[in-house]
Amino acid sequence: MHLRYSLALVSMMGAPAFAAGLSVSVEVPRIDTAEYHRPYLAAWVERPDQSVAGTLAVWYDVKNKGNAEGEGTKWLKDLRQWWRRVGRELSMPIDGVSSATRPAGQHTIQATEGSVQLPKLAPGAYTLYVEAAREVGGREIVSLPFQWPPTQAAKSQAAGKSELGTVALELKP
Amino acid sequence: MKKTLACTALSLALGTFGSLAAAHNVWLMPSSTVLSKADWITVDAAVSNDLFFFNHRPLALENLTVVAPDGSALAPENAATGKLRSVFDLNLTQTGTYRIAVLNQGAFARWKEAGDGQVKRARGSVEDIASKIPAGATDVEVTESIGRIETFATVGKPSAIKATGKGLELLPRTSPADLVQGEKATFAMHVDGKPAAGMAVNITRGDTRYRDQLAEVTVKTDAKGEFSVTWPQAGMYWLEASTRDNKTSVPNAKERRLTYTATLEVLP
Numbered sequence: 001m002h003l004r005y006s007l008a009l010v011s012m013m014g015a016p017a018f019a020a021g022l023s024v025s026v027e028v029p030r031i032d033t034a035e036y037h038r039p040y041l042a043a044w045v046e047r048p049d050q051s052v053a054g055t056l057a058v059w060y061d062v063k064n065k066g067n068a069e070g071e072g073t074k075w076l077k078d079l080r081q082w083w084r085r086v087g088r089e090l091s092m093p094i095d096g097v098s099s100a101t102r103p104a105g106q107h108t109i110q111a112t113e114g115s116v117q118l119p120k121l122a123p124g125a126y127t128l129y130v131e132a133a134r135e136v137g138g139r140e141i142v143s144l145p146f147q148w149p150p151t152q153a154a155k156s157q158a159a160g161k162s163e164l165g166t167v168a169l170e171l172k173p
Numbered sequence: 174m175k176k177t178l179a180c181t182a183l184s185l186a187l188g189t190f191g192s193l194a195a196a197h198n199v200w201l202m203p204s205s206t207v208l209s210k211a212d213w214i215t216v217d218a219a220v221s222n223d224l225f226f227f228n229h230r231p232l233a234l235e236n237l238t239v240v241a242p243d244g245s246a247l248a249p250e251n252a253a254t255g256k257l258r259s260v261f262d263l264n265l266t267q268t269g270t271y272r273i274a275v276l277n278q279g280a281f282a283r284w285k286e287a288g289d290g291q292v293k294r295a296r297g298s299v300e301d302i303a304s305k306i307p308a309g310a311t312d313v314e315v316t317e318s319i320g321r322i323e324t325f326a327t328v329g330k331p332s333a334i335k336a337t338g339k340g341l342e343l344l345p346r347t348s349p350a351d352l353v354q355g356e357k358a359t360f361a362m363h364v365d366g367k368p369a370a371g372m373a374v375n376i377t378r379g380d381t382r383y384r385d386q387l388a389e390v391t392v393k394t395d396a397k398g399e400f401s402v403t404w405p406q407a408g409m410y411w412l413e414a415s416t417r418d419n420k421t422s423v424p425n426a427k428e429r430r431l432t433y434t435a436t437l438e439v440l441p
Contacts, residue, residue: 073210074208074209074210075209076209077207077209080440083207083209089330
């Protein structure tokens with residue numbers, strides 16, 4: 001009886017606490033063109049004063065493909081709003097944030113509060129931005145406002161017209 | 174023959190000193206003003222009628238100065254002067270904002286010859302203009318001129334522009350890397366390091382060849398020498414201001430003409 005009791009206590013202490021977070025689903029549209037390049041993309045969270053709370057993801061040409069060192073970073077500035085808000089202060093790559101470009105289709109970006117993507121957020125209003133720029137193509141930005149902390153699971157979505165398909169935000173308390 | 178020579182001398186002077194008579198636009202045109210990483214840019218330099226088309230003369234590069242973010246001078250490479258434009262390459266290796274400028278300083282003299290009272294003109298440097306005026310000349314008028322033709326390029330995070338404190342210059346309160354369609358940008362005009370209040374600044378969007386109206390905008394600096402612009406459209410813009418004063422160090426000079434032009438890129 002004594003042994004079972006202590007085992008139960010130990011398992012309770014070891015159980016992980018769930019941090020609040022968000023999940024962003026991004027649809028990279030299928031574009032039929034002779035010279036197609038996968039888009040560069042950045043997803044980040046801004047405060048009302050346009051300061052950046054966190055960069056959730058940056059998809060760019062990480063591998064360089066035989067070009068000069070850092071060639072992939074050359075076009076990060078085409079993610080114009082992200083570049084001005086925070087991109088130009090960061091040094092790429094960032095573990096847990098940056099990765100390779102993605103093909104057409106649905107992709108999900110997960111971020112928990114207190115991670116390299118998203119620090120602990122003070123309560124208040126925020127905006128999620130997703131910006132995509134395609135080589136020899138266009139550029140588009142989509143935004144979704146949200147309140148923090150989420151009291152319950154909440155979903156919202158917006159759609160781009162050209163370089164982004166549906167962008168959906170799910171808040172996880 | 175004499176008339177042609179005088180006209181040639183005058184137009185040469187105008188070309189070198191910038192748009193004194195607002196006859197032409199003088200400008201630098203960088204291939205990029207915002208870069209993600211250290212890289213090369215190329216810059217065109219011309220004196221023209223349209224913005225930003227090469228249809229008149231090249232801009233001389235002998236007084237070209239490029240200041241890197243750390244204050245050091247950057248030497249241009251592959252400089253060439255053709256029939257309609259000059260061009261040069263710049264290797265931007267530092268993070269921050271580069272200031273690219275042609276700074277023309279000189280003097281311009283006009284007098285009546287001793288013998289026949291004929292009007293003659295000459296141009297030269299501040300130091301040697303006096304030696305160009307012959308003895309016995311009457312009605313001597315000497316004008317000093319300082320013209321700055323400039324543009325900017327930024328690698329990564331912008332850095333502050335350090336004022337030279339000489340002549341007419343633009344001090345960006347909003348970084349030249351942060352000019353966006355629909356957003357307000359603020360600048361200040363300084364003369365010899367002091368705010369220039371009540372100065373008219375003309376701003377014209379490029380692509381003038383493809384529209385009927387020039388649609389230039391004129392703003393006036395406030396008491397702090399500042400002015401703001403909310404950019405109606407993305408594109409390259411030409412900014413121009415000029416003033417005259419009597420703060421000249423040239424002997425016999427009554428007047429100093431200061432001109433400033435800048436090429437600014439506004440992104441969508």
